[in-house]
Amino acid sequence: MKNLKQQDPKIYEIIKREEKRQKEGLELIASENYVTPAVLEAMGSILTNKYSEGYPGKRYYGGNEVIDQAENLAIDRAKKLFGAEHVNVQPLSGSPANLAVYMALLKPGDKVLGFSLDQGGHLSHGHPLNFSGLLYTIIPYFVDKKTEEIDMDEVERIALKEKPKMILAGFSAYSRSMDWKRFKQIADKIGAFTFADIAHIAGLIAGGQIDSPVPYFDVVSTTTHKTLRGPRGAMIMSKAQFAQAINRAVFPGVQGGPHDHINAAKAVAFGEALKPSFxxxxxxxxxxxxxxxxxxxxxxxxxxxxxxxxxxxxxxxxxxxxxxxxxxxxxxxxxxxxxxxxxxxxxxxxxxxxxxxxxxxxxxxxxxxxxxxxxxxxxxxxxxxxxxxxxxxxxxxxxxxxxxxxxxxxxxxx
Ligand SMILES: Cc1ncc(COP(=O)(O)O)c(C=O)c1O
Structure with a gap:
């Protein structure tokens, strides 16, 4: 970082202090991780200089023949890693990815059944100050008081009564396995869309350690920076029939140009996750x-x-x-x-x-x-x-x- 040190010693010193903190402390925040030097290099590359609104082969800017290759590589590797039919790697982070999913599947006011926020759900699953709580009608489900695990019979009871348009399964603070199949069976009884947010556990799923919702669910979103150990960002996977709706919702629905340096780093991280060592x-x-x-x-x-x-x-x-x-x-x-x-x-x-x-x-x-x-x-x-x-x-x-x-x-x- 010799250029940074010379040109902007203040920021250089801040980075050095944060390096020291990361090295000398114990990081137990469940959503954090340390990326590899290869991921860091891709993130810090000149790919940040490019604008590439649109999708590979269909951009609104010229000069994207190289960028297209990076984005396609990220998509192909993600498909292989999770067995997804369709992948959009452009979401800038987990919350905008989730906004795009709501936009693709719902209209404002529609009912969504989601895990109660004070029991482990995420802000974007219905917090009253978040877009999800402001724009949609959120019906929460809970854990059983005794076992403190999600009570799937109760989920079914609420779903049959409320008939939400979408059932959302996912969490930020829950330590037990999700019964993806049962969520799907319940959704099928009422014709609801299924949306899994695997932001926290994507790496564990990619590594084959826990069950995946991808075979069952209509749409699955994830951040790329938690257990998946990639750059800060997100992606959305879906069945082929939702591909167009998801792509439109991400761009032009929610975002402008993708962050091409980050998408290249996602490709690097997915490549790492495909290795046996992951x-x-x-x-x-x-x-x-x-x-x-x-x-x-x-x-x-x-x-x-x-x-x-x-x-x-x-x-x-x-x-x-x-x-x-x-x-x-x-x-x-x-x-x-x-x-x-x-x-x-x-x-x-x-x-x-x-x-x-x-x-x-x-x-x-x-x-x-x-x-x-x-x-x-x-x-x-x-x-x-x-x-x-x-x-x-x-x-x-x-x-x-x-x-x-x-x-x-x-x-x-x-
Ligand atoms: C389940 C879940 N979804 C979405 C997000 C949002 O991700 P971001 O902070 O990248 O917007 C988080 C972040 O902690 C999360 O835990």
């Missing part, structure tokens, strides 16, 4: 999550639904230790352990200071950590929470976290 990586993410969940339970923390089938878990820190999610997040941040406060199902507390925290293992697994290291990570989390009021103890912990973390290299950071 299977091993994604299997390890889940093994690590299960180990971390066990290690936290051993230390007296209640894990929502009793465990995890994927890369994340919700920890009821308030119910377990009388420490709120906000307090836990703050204490752990001082120790350079990144997690986020999170509502738990039927949370008696408020969203800004909820009962839970969400922790995930994709980023630590990318650094090469295995099951045995999760014991240490759980110990650090427990120490941070127990010592939340002691600045001195948290600073001591920060030093131990650093000594441990720097043994595991971060791709792309020396």
């Amino acid at each position: 299977k091993t990586y994604t299997a390890q993410i889940i093994k690590n999550a299960k180990s971390l969940s066990d290690a936290l339970q051993k230390r007296g923390y209640r894990i929502v639904s009793g465990g995890t089938d994927n890369h994340l878990m919700l920890v009821d820190v308030f119910g377990s230790k009388g420490v709120t999610g906000k307090e836990a997040e703050h204490a752990l941040e001082i120790a350079q352990i990144s997690i986020n406060k999170n509502m738990i199902p039927f949370d008696p507390r408020k969203p800004m200071d909820p009962s839970g925290i969400r922790v995930g293992t994709p980023a630590l697994t990318t650094r090469g950590m295995k099951e045995k290291h999760m014991e240490t990570v759980a110990e650090f989390i427990d120490r941070g929470i127990k010592n939340k009021d002691s600045e001195t103890e948290l600073k001591n912990l920060r030093k131990d976290v650093k000594d441990f973390a720097i043994k595991f290299p971060v791709p792309g950071i020396k």
Whole structure:
């Protein structure tokens, strides 16, 4: 980065400080990951200079013969990775991708059945201030109070009563498998569209670790930057019959020109995910999550639904230790352990200071950590929470976290 250092030392220094933070801390935000140097290089390439409104072979700008090849490569690799009939790799991020799906399938005011936001759904699944909640009529479904898993009989009961035009399955904070087949069967009973948002678990699906909705669902969206370990962005997969509606909704419906450097980086990440080593990586993410969940339970923390089938878990820190999610997040941040406060199902507390925290293992697994290291990570989390009021103890912990973390290299950071 010698040019940047010379020309804009302020931004250069900021990047250096963030490198240090990423290297010396423990990243347990479930939606984050570290991309490979190859993905970084494609993202930082001169492909950013091009404008290419439209689709390969049908652009509104000249000079796209090279860009078309990059976008087609991303599409072909994504199709192979997920077995999708149609793929649009242009969505700039997860929320605009979801907006395009709503636009392609629905009219404003239409009913959508989606996972309740305070139990694990995403903002774009119906938050009152988000386009989804503002433009559509959202009917929520919930987890069972006892098992804390989605109650599919209840989903069916609500669907038959409300007859939504679309059923949305997907989550930001849920640790159990989704019954894609059953969602599809329910939708077929009422003639509803099926839309899966696999933003969090796309990598685990690509790695063959958990079931895919792609064979069953009409439309599937995902971000590319979480477990899939690509650049920040998204894509939409669909059955062939929805291809035209999806493409029109993305452009010109929601977006202008695609980000060609990002689409090339998506192609690189999909290429990486097609390799056998990605299977091993994604299997390890889940093994690590299960180990971390066990290690936290051993230390007296209640894990929502009793465990995890994927890369994340919700920890009821308030119910377990009388420490709120906000307090836990703050204490752990001082120790350079990144997690986020999170509502738990039927949370008696408020969203800004909820009962839970969400922790995930994709980023630590990318650094090469295995099951045995999760014991240490759980110990650090427990120490941070127990010592939340002691600045001195948290600073001591920060030093131990650093000594441990720097043994595991971060791709792309020396
Ligand atoms: C399930 C789900 N969908 C969509 C998104 C939105 O993605 P973005 O932040 O890229 O807009 C997220 C982000 O966390 C998510 O978890």
